[in-house]
Amino acid sequence: xxxxPTGGQDRGAAGEPEEMEPAPESTGKEGKKESSKxxxxxxxxxxxxxxxxxxxxxxxxxxxxxxxxxxLRETESLFHSSLLRLQVEELLKEVRLPEKKKERIDTFLRExxxxxxxxxxxxxxxxxxxxxxxxGVRVPLHQVPYTVKGCFRFLPPAQVTVVGSYxxxxxxxxxxxxDMAVTMPREILQDKDGLNQRYFRxxxxxxxxxxxxxxxxxxFGSVRFSYTNGCHLKPSLLLRxxxxxxxxxxxxxxxxxxxxxxxxxxxLPSKNNVRSAWYRGQSxxxxxxxxxxxxxxxxxxxxxxxxxxxxxxxxxxLGSALGLKDGVALxxxxxxxxELDKGLGGFSGFLVSMLVAFLVSTRKIHTTxxxxxxxxxxxxxxxxxxxxxxxxxxxxxxxxxxxxxxxFHQAFPVVFLDSSGFLNLCADVxxxxxxxxxxxxxxxxxxxxxxxxDGFQLLLMTPKPMIRAFDHVLHIHPLSRLQAACHRLKLWPxxxxxxxxxxxxxxxxxxxxxxxxxxxRLHLLAHSRPPVSEWDLSQDPxxxxxxxxxTLGLLLRPEGLTSVLELGPEANQPEASDFRQFWGSRSELRxxxxxxxxxxxxxxxxxxxxxxxxxxxxxxHLLALHANxxxxxxxxxxxxxxxxxxxxxxxxxxxGRMVTSRGGELVMVPNVExxxxxxxxxxxxxxxxxxxxxxxWTV
Numbered sequence: 058x059x060x061x062p063t064g065g066q067d068r069g070a071a072g073e074p075e076e077m078e079p080a081p082e083s084t085g086k087e088g089k090k091e092s093s094k095x096x097x098x099x100x101x102x103x104x105x106x107x108x109x110x111x112x113x114x115x116x117x118x119x120x121x122x123x124x125x126x127x128x129l130r131e132t133e134s135l136f137h138s139s140l141l142r143l144q145v146e147e148l149l150k151e152v153r154l155p156e157k158k159k160e161r162i163d164t165f166l167r168e169x170x171x172x173x174x175x176x177x178x179x180x181x182x183x184x185x186x187x188x189x190x191x192x193g194v195r196v197p198l199h200q201v202p203y204t205v206k207g208c209f210r211f212l213p214p215a216q217v218t219v220v221g222s223y224x225x226x227x228x229x230x231x232x233x234x235x236d237m238a239v240t241m242p243r244e245i246l247q248d249k250d251g252l253n254q255r256y257f258r259x260x261x262x263x264x265x266x267x268x269x270x271x272x273x274x275x276x277f278g279s280v281r282f283s284y285t286n287g288c289h290l291k292p293s294l295l296l297r298x299x300x301x302x303x304x305x306x307x308x309x310x311x312x313x314x315x316x317x318x319x320x321x322x323x324x325l326p327s328k329n330n331v332r333s334a335w336y337r338g339q340s341x342x343x344x345x346x347x348x349x350x351x352x353x354x355x356x357x358x359x360x361x362x363x364x365x366x367x368x369x370x371x372x373x374x375l376g377s378a379l380g381l382k383d384g385v386a387l388x389x390x391x392x393x394x395x396e397l398d399k400g401l402g403g404f405s406g407f408l409v410s411m412l413v414a415f416l417v418s419t420r421k422i423h424t425t426x427x428x429x430x431x432x433x434x435x436x437x438x439x440x441x442x443x444x445x446x447x448x449x450x451x452x453x454x455x456x457x458x459x460x461x462x463x464x465f466h467q468a469f470p471v472v473f474l475d476s477s478g479f480l481n482l483c484a485d486v487x488x489x490x491x492x493x494x495x496x497x498x499x500x501x502x503x504x505x506x507x508x509x510x511d512g513f514q515l516l517l518m519t520p521k522p523m524i525r526a527f528d529h530v531l532h533i534h535p536l537s538r539l540q541a542a543c544h545r546l547k548l549w550p551x552x553x554x555x556x557x558x559x560x561x562x563x564x565x566x567x568x569x570x571x572x573x574x575x576x577x578r579l580h581l582l583a584h585s586r587p588p589v590s591e592w593d594l595s596q597d598p599x600x601x602x603x604x605x606x607x608t609l610g611l612l613l614r615p616e617g618l619t620s621v622l623e624l625g626p627e628a629n630q631p632e633a634s635d636f637r638q639f640w641g642s643r644s645e646l647r648x649x650x651x652x653x654x655x656x657x658x659x660x661x662x663x664x665x666x667x668x669x670x671x672x673x674x675x676x677x678h679l680l681a682l683h684a685n686x687x688x689x690x691x692x693x694x695x696x697x698x699x700x701x702x703x704x705x706x707x708x709x710x711x712x713g714r715m716v717t718s719r720g721g722e723l724v725m726v727p728n729v730e731x732x733x734x735x736x737x738x739x740x741x742x743x744x745x746x747x748x749x750x751x752x753x754w755t756v
Contacts (some may be wrong), residue, residue, distance in 0.1 A: 124645070144513045145429050152229040152390060162223075162306045165298050166235060166278060167345070169308055170217045171435055173239065176270045181210040184258055194269045197282040197292035197598045198261035202338060207247060207255045211266045215315070216240040220368040225375055227385040233306045238313050238364045251319050251358060253335045257290045260361075265313045268594050271296065278303045280425075282598065283591040285311060286485070287401030289555045291357055292598065295591055313361035318482050319480040324359050325460055326352035326468035336553045349550035352468035356484040363480055367411070370451075370476055374414040378424040381417070384431020385410050387517065391432070395497055395521045398521055400586035400604075401561060402485040404494050409435070411475070411482055412714060415451055433505060439498035445488050448472025470565070489568045489589065493583040496612075498522075523585050527610030529672055529695035533686065536602040539563045540750075542684035560601050567684060573639070574679045575672055581612035611695075613674060619668035625656030641682045666699040 116360040154162075179189055184207045189197065221236035222228040228235075241263055250256040264282070278299035285291040294310040297303050323330070329348035375381050389406040392398040398405045412435060418424040422434050440515045442449075448462045452474055457476040466472055469481050470488035483491070504512050524530055526702070533539070540559045543552060551562035564584060572582055585608040589599050625636040628646055636656045637644045647657045660675075662668040680686040 072564070108226070112684055133157075141513055142429070145387070147193055148390070148517060149386060152386055154230060154233060158233075158305065161302065162233070162235065165302075165306060165395045166219060166237075166308065169237065171295060172271065172276065173217050173237075173267065173310070174276060175214055176211070177215060178213065179211040179266060183207075184209050184255065184262075187262070190262075190265055191269050194265050194272070194594050195597050196261050196265050196730070197268075197592075198257065199289065199557065199598060199600070200258065200334065204255055205258060205335075207250065207259070209259050210245055211263060212242045212245055214312075215242045218365060218368075220311075220364050221409070222385075224368070225298055225371055225382065225385075225410070227375070227382050227389070227406070227410060229386050229389050235306055235308050236364075237310050239263075241312055241314060243315055243318065246314060246318060250324060252332050252333055254290065256314065256319075256358060257556075259503050260293055260312045264292055264310070267310065268294055272594055275299070281591045281593060283309070284598075285309075286405065287588055287604075288357060288485075289598070289601065290354075291361075306689050311361070311364065313364055314358075316362055316365060319358060319362060319535055319680055321359065321362075321477065322458075322717050324355040324479065326350060326355065326465055326481070327460075328355060330354055330358075331553050333553065346566070349553065350468065351554040352481075353484060353554050354556070356481060359480040363475060363477065366477070367407075367475065369412055371414060374417050375410075376424075380427045381422070381424060383428025383429055384422075384426070384435065386415055387428050387432045388413075388435055390517050391436075393543055394517065394519065395526070396523065396585065397494055399495070400588050401558075402487050402586070404486060404490060408473070408482060408486070410453070411473070411597040412438070415449060415473075418451065418453075433502075436498045436501050436505075439495055440502050443495070444471045444473055444483065445491060448474065449631065450474035450478065452478035454478060487565060487568070487584070489583050492581060493514060496581050498528075523583070523608055523610045524694070526612075527581075527583070528613045529611040529693065529696065530607045531609050531611070531673075532692040533678060533680075533690060534606040535607070535690065536560055536604065536607060536693060538686050538690050539607070539684075540602075542567070542686055545683065545685040558601055560604065560607060564607070567680070568609070570683055572681055573675060574675050575611070577617045578620075578672060578675075579611060580614045581610075582614075583610045584608065585610070600695060613672065616730070619665065619671070621660045621662050621668065621671065623658035623660075625658070628654050628656065641678075643678060647727055666696060669699070670696050673694065 068510065092596060183188060184205050185203065190196065205341075216238075218238045218240070219235060220238045221234075223233070223235040241259070243524050245259065246256070246262075261315075268280055268282065271277055276299065276718070278295050279295070279297045281295045282292050283295050285293045291311075296308040296310065298305055327350050329351050331351045331354055333348060375385070389398070389681050390411045392404060392409065397403060413431060415420060416438060417424065421438065422431055426434070429696065448466060450462065450473070452459065453476070457479075460473060462474070465474065471483040471486045471491045473479055473483040474480065475482055501516055504516055509515070542563045543549075546563065546566050548562045548566065552559060555561050568582055568584060572579060575582070586603045589604050593597060623640070625644065626632040626642075633656050640658050643658045645658075646654055646657050647659075648654050660671045662671060673695060676693065676742045677688040677691050680691060681688060
C-alpha cells in the first residue's frame, strides 16, 4: 500500500475523536502588543472620568487642617448638608461671568468709550426746533405737551464712566448688561432745566444724536433704544457687538448731568417742578392754591445725578469681599426666578445691592460672611421689616436741613434713602410689590429652616411666575382703559408727576380699591407689568398702552372665602353713606334676625364652585363702578380645578376594578381603590379649606 495522504496525519484516523491542540501563547511582537493593550486599559486614566486619588498611609490618616475643620463646621451649622453647599457653589459657577468673556467685553467697552467721545457737535437751536435730527432717527420720548422753553446743542460728553454691577463683579448670566454713564457737559444745560421736563427733553435729544452716529458705525452690530427700568421719561441707548459676539454683552448708555448741577433742595419730594399751567394747557388759578408736588419726577432727576456716587459706595462696601458679591448674585437669581425685578417699580438687583450695603453699615452682615449667609440675612431682614411703615436710610449725617423719613413716607409707599439723604431708592416700588417680596422672603426662610431635600431646587432653580404663585389671576386689557380710569378717579396730579403714564398713575388706586373690596377674603394682592421691549431708531417710542397687559394676582384666605354676605354698618350710622357710595347699587338695607337693620351686599352663588368665585364678582363690580373698566376688559382666571374635583358619574366598583360606560362600551379602569382613596382625601381637604357646610361632596 502506498503512503497515506499528507493531511491524514493531521486529521487523525477515521472514527477517532479529533484532538485540538491548545493555542500557543503569544510570543514576540504580537504578545507584546496584547499585553500593552491590557496595560493601557488599566493604566492611564480615561479623559473625562474621575480617577481615585492615591494617598499614602500617612496622608490618609493625617489630622484635618483648621481650614478643613472650619469648612466642615460651617457646612453643618449653615448649610445643613454638604449637598446644599455644593449646589450653591455650582450655581455660582454657572451664573458668574468667565474671565475669557471679561477680556472681550473690556475690549468692546474701550472702543465704545472712544467712539462716543468722537461724536461731532451740533449748532445751537431751540428745543422745539428739531429739524436738525436726521430722517432715520426718531426722538425716543413722547413730547407731550410739545411746546417748552430752552435751547439745545450737542457737545461731546465730558466723561464716559462704566457704572453698575459689571465693575462690581455681581452681574449674572445669561444676560450681561453693562451700564455706562455719559455725563453731558455743563455748556448745554441751563439753570431752569429741572422744570417742565426740559432736562428730559435734552437728555432724549442727546441720545438721538448719539444714536444717529453710532448707528452708522460698522463696529456695532445693533443700535437700539429702550426705557431705563420701564420709565418713559428716561430712554437709554443699547449697543451690541457685531457678528457672533452680538449676544456677548449689551451696553446701555445713560446720559446724566454733572453730579452737582441741580440743587438737591429743589428736588425734595414736597417740591413741584412740573407746572400745571404748562402741562394741562390751562392758566394758573388765581386763588393762590399751591402746585401739587412731583416726587417721582424729582426722583428721576436725582437718580441720574447719583449714578457715580452709588457706584463708589458699592465699590467701597463690596470691595474684595467675595462672600458679599456671591450673596448679591444669589439674591438676583432669587428675584429673577420670582419675576420680582421686572418692569417699572420692580425690586431690582441694584436695590438688593444697596440693601446689602445698608445691612453691612448696620453690622447685620459682616464682610467675612459667605454668599449663603448673606442670602439668609437679607431674606430674614425682608421677611421681618416693613419698609412701608418704617423706612431705612443709608445717610449718616445729622444735618437738620435734611428731610425727615416722615416727609418721604407722605410721598412714597416704600422708603429706603441713599447716603445723600435726598433720594428714595424705592420711589418706584409700590406697596403691593414690596408686600409680595416680603411674602416670598417668609416662604423662602421657612423652606431653608425646614431642611427639605429639595429646598435648593425650590428656592433658586424653580421659576415661580404669577400664575403659579397666586390662587386667582386677572388681566386688564387693553391698557388704554386705564386712561379713562384716571379721569374717573381724578388722578391729574399723579399724571402730571409721572409724565402722562396713566398705567402707573392708576395702579396704586386700583390695588387699594380691590384690597378694600375683597377685605378678609384677601391675603395678598400683587401686580406684574411686563417690561417694555426695545425698539429701532427709526420707530416712535412705545406708548403706555403698548406694554401688554396689567396682571393682578390674588392670594386668598380660606376663612370667609365662600361667604355671600358683605355686612355693613347700621342704617343710622355715619359710615353707612360711605358703604353705599363704595358698593353702589349692590348695597341694600336688610333686616337681620337680631332685629338690626344694616347695609349689606349679597352675592349670587348657588353652588360651592360659584362661592369660590365670589372675588370675580367683587373685582368686576368695583372696577366698573369706580374705574370705568367694564367686565369685558377684565380677563379673570380662577376656579380651574372645579371640573377636576367633581365626583365620577355612572361608575361602579367591581372586584377591584372600575367599570364605566363610554360610547356604549364598558371600559375597565384598574387600581380603583387607590384612585377613590386619593379623591376622598382631596375632597375632604378642599371642603375643610373652604368651609363648605351646605354641600356634601360624593367621592
